[in-house]
Amino acid sequence: MLPRSLPVPRTPDSQTAPRLRWGILGTGWIAEQFVRSLQRHTRQVVQAVGSRTLPTAQRAADRWGGATAYGSYAGLVADPRVDVVYIATPHHLHLPNALLAIEAGKHVLVEKPIGLSADEARTMHHAARTAGVFCMEALWTLCLPKYDVIRQLLTDGVLGEPTAVLADIGEAFAADHRILRPDLAGGPLLDLGTYPVMLATWVLGDPDIVQAVGTAATTTINGQLAITLHSPNAVAALHTTLQAVTPTTAVIAGSEATISIERFFYRTGPFALTGRDGARLEFDEPAVDHDALHFEAAEVARCIADGQTGSPLRPMADTVRTLAVMDRIREAVGITFDEAIIARR
Ligand SMILES: NC(=O)c1ccc[n+]([C@@H]2O[C@H](COP(=O)([O-])OP(=O)(O)OC[C@H]3O[C@@H](n4cnc5c(N)ncnc54)[C@H](OP(=O)(O)O)[C@@H]3O)[C@@H](O)[C@H]2O)c1
Known part of the structure; x- marks a missing residue:
């Protein structure tokens, strides 16, 4: 027998989530979608953006409301005003890019797949646990x-x-x-x-x-x-x-x-x-x-x-x-x- 109705989603309103300052690492297709949704539906702050080149970072920062632009990923993760880094690079760079952020003491949200293999996921998890920071695969x-x-x-x-x-x-x-x-x-x-x-x-x-x-x-x-x-x-x-x-x-x-x-x-x-x-x-x-x-x-x-x-x-x-x-x-x-x-x- 089915229930009389479906359960109600328990997902809180995204606008009520505590405000964090985000660093966006990589400025490709998914980073653009992520920032757009973040800015439409939450109180989260896009604090900074890191790209392989400064002009690309600057263009993204301008599109995203004046975030601080860095021409390197290392520059982004070193920004003390960034609480959490969203890793939006190609799969094979997720592990090195996430380790860079974790070692700088940042929490990370890492695009899927979080790495190329289970071993890479374990390595990232171990590093995050050691640093005491949050780590999650962006399995939205x-x-x-x-x-x-x-x-x-x-x-x-x-x-x-x-x-x-x-x-x-x-x-x-x-x-x-x-x-x-x-x-x-x-x-x-x-x-x-x-x-x-x-x-x-x-x-x-x-x-x-x-x-x-x-x-x-x-x-x-x-x-x-x-x-x-x-x-x-x-x-x-x-x-x-x-x-x-x-x-x-x-x-x-x-x-x-x-x-x-x-x-x-x-x-x-x-x-x-x-x-x-x-x-x-x-x-x-x-x-x-x-x-x-x-x-x-x-x-x-x-x-x-x-x-x-x-x-x-x-x-x-x-x-x-x-x-x-x-x-x-x-x-x-x-x-x-x-x-x-x-x-x-
Ligand atoms: N959740 C979802 O629905 C969803 C959808 C699509 C993709 N994804 C995931 O997100 C990740 C990125 O996908 P995407 O479609 O956004 O890729 P994309 O458009 O190619 O963007 C990737 C970005 O990574 C940076 N990058 C660093 N090294 C690179 C290299 N050697 N070659 C290319 N780009 C490099 C570049 O940013 P800079 O030039 O600024 O450094 C580039 O813009 C993938 O792992 C994918 O699985 C998730």
């Missing part, structure tokens, strides 16, 4: 009100025993996008696959068996992956591609009820809860895409103000678990990151 999905409703359905046992997670994410990228560059640790898995693997491990925990097959996009970059994860009483069937637009929906099936999350499952938007007898409850909200990034920023601000070194919404142990599964997927398919190609500058 888990900070959305919609996912708090799903979280409550799972913890309240409304689905019964979860039996399967089916999830897909696919986009068609232009040939010059960084996702097709081996020197930036490209391929769909780390960029897009993080979301379905996160969902499967969030719901089902660590899999016993990880299997994957893939096809290549170029001679040096994987194009797509079909992944199966096996747990004692559940399976996950996942797909990710950088070569085609695919449904990007997700299903969490359980013995008593099933959640079907519409495109784009990892963002805001509708989902349905369907019982064994066909009874149905619907969650609806406008799909606002990356304008919802403020929820993760507000979560970070609340945790830091509360003296926490991690968020219960995306604990570092869960980040490590997701990356450990991605390590096993790469091993199954033979995807390696060539240190000679990836220059960590």
Whole structure:
């Protein structure tokens, strides 16, 4: 039997989060979305911006309301007025850039994937614990009100025993996008696959068996992956591609009820809860895409103000678990990151 109604999201209003002074490290696409959402929906302050060059930093600072501009990441993290640094560089730079900030005594919010491997996530977590600073992967999905409703359905046992997670994410990228560059640790898995693997491990925990097959996009970059994860009483069937637009929906099936999350499952938007007898409850909200990034920023601000070194919404142990599964997927398919190609500058 389904409940009479869906649970209400417990996510606080982002405007009520304690005000922190943010340093933005890297001025690319996601940094722009993050700052826009932060400035629209929170009282957070964009204090400073660090870029590889001063003119780029200055242009971003001008767009973002007069933040202090630094022509190096080291300059940014040394600013004593910055409380927390948002790391928005390509994947392979997350670890060195986060360590730079952590060693300067800054709290960090690090874009997904937090590193290239579980070992990198562990290294970052260890450094943050040693320094006594906050560290979280910017897995914004888990900070959305919609996912708090799903979280409550799972913890309240409304689905019964979860039996399967089916999830897909696919986009068609232009040939010059960084996702097709081996020197930036490209391929769909780390960029897009993080979301379905996160969902499967969030719901089902660590899999016993990880299997994957893939096809290549170029001679040096994987194009797509079909992944199966096996747990004692559940399976996950996942797909990710950088070569085609695919449904990007997700299903969490359980013995008593099933959640079907519409495109784009990892963002805001509708989902349905369907019982064994066909009874149905619907969650609806406008799909606002990356304008919802403020929820993760507000979560970070609340945790830091509360003296926490991690968020219960995306604990570092869960980040490590997701990356450990991605390590096993790469091993199954033979995807390696060539240190000679990836220059960590
Ligand atoms: N949460 C989400 O929904 C979401 C969406 C997209 C991307 N992401 C994640 O965010 C990260 C950045 O993605 P993006 O799409 O914003 O990338 P992007 O547009 O290429 O921006 C990356 C920025 O990193 C800096 N950078 C430092 N070294 C670089 C190098 N060797 N090559 C290129 N850029 C370098 C640059 O800023 P400066 O020139 O200012 O130093 C650049 O603008 C990725 O890890 C990705 O997975 C998350």
